Ligand SMILES: NC(=O)C1=CN([C@@H]2O[C@H](COP(=O)(O)OP(=O)(O)OC[C@H]3O[C@@H](n4cnc5c(N)ncnc54)[C@H](OP(=O)(O)O)[C@@H]3O)[C@@H](O)[C@H]2O)C=CC1
């Protein structure tokens with residue numbers, strides 16, 4: 702299915718995640734003229750979309766088209782208020798997609814009534830076509846609705862569907878929040894380089910390009926991450942010395958398990 706089937710598209714919340722997806726969709730050929738942005742803000746990034754032909758309104762009640770798709774990309778804490786604003790604008794054929802962490806299909810149905818609703822957990826690399834999105838729909842979503850969401854999310858990266866909504870909290874802890882863990886890795890690797898005596902700028906450049914290069918190698922190589930790691934590790938060499946620390950007690954594995962568990966628990970908490 703082509704992205705054109707998602708038009709008119711109403712994006713409610715053109716913040717970091719909403720605009721990351723929109724950038725990806727526009728890059729992949731979604732016509733800006735078919736896009737309405739609902740956002741109380743008026744930042745520079747909105748001006749860019751408007752210059753390309755999109756429409757902007759401050760509140761959902763001001764939307765003047767019957768959307769094919771409504772994307773809800775507001776903070777979970779705003780969702781109840783936003784659902785009440787959105788309910789009058791969708792038609793019988795409108796598909797509703799929420800990317801909010803923690804907001805359940807039941808909560809979305811409670812706010813929207815009998816609508817076809819898909820809950821998606823995307824991530825910000827969608828902005829550059831390298832996102833990971835996991836989707837789960839309610840029983841009103843048919844084959845066509847699934848195909849439309851798959852077309853949207855696959856235009857900005859990889860897409861998976863799950864049947865068990867309960868898994869979405871752990872998904873959020875791994876791929877939704879995950880890019881932040883990798884960016885943190887680039888930050889702390891640079892700081893460690895500075896601590897080891899490298900000049901600021903060089904340390905930042907080495908860390909950034911190492912994360913980029915390792916990610917790209919992981920993307921293109923048929924090898925699994927453990928083999929790629931082993932390929933860097935000469936017997937009793939420098940990497941081996943570092944991995945003794947990173948893979949030792951209190952190293953990355955238990956730390957990552959704790960971090961993902963904390964994100965998963967917070968996602969459950971947001972569901973109320
Ligand atoms: N950031 C990420 O990596 C990911 C985020 N998500 C989910 O995406 C959602 C948005 O997160 P994020 O983009 O980070 O947050 P942001 O705060 O960047 O974006 C939310 C946007 O919604 C706007 N907004 C507030 N009230 C309304 C309203 N009544 N109608 C329309 N728009 C409104 C905000 O405007 P203003 O700032 O002026 O209040 C803001 O531009 C969250 O539910 C989050 O869980 C999911 C996966 C990844």
Ligand SMILES: O=C(O)[C@@H]1CCC=N1
Nearest residue numbers: 801802873877878879
């Ligand atoms: O931090 C958050 O709550 C959102 C959800 C996943 C990534 N960002």
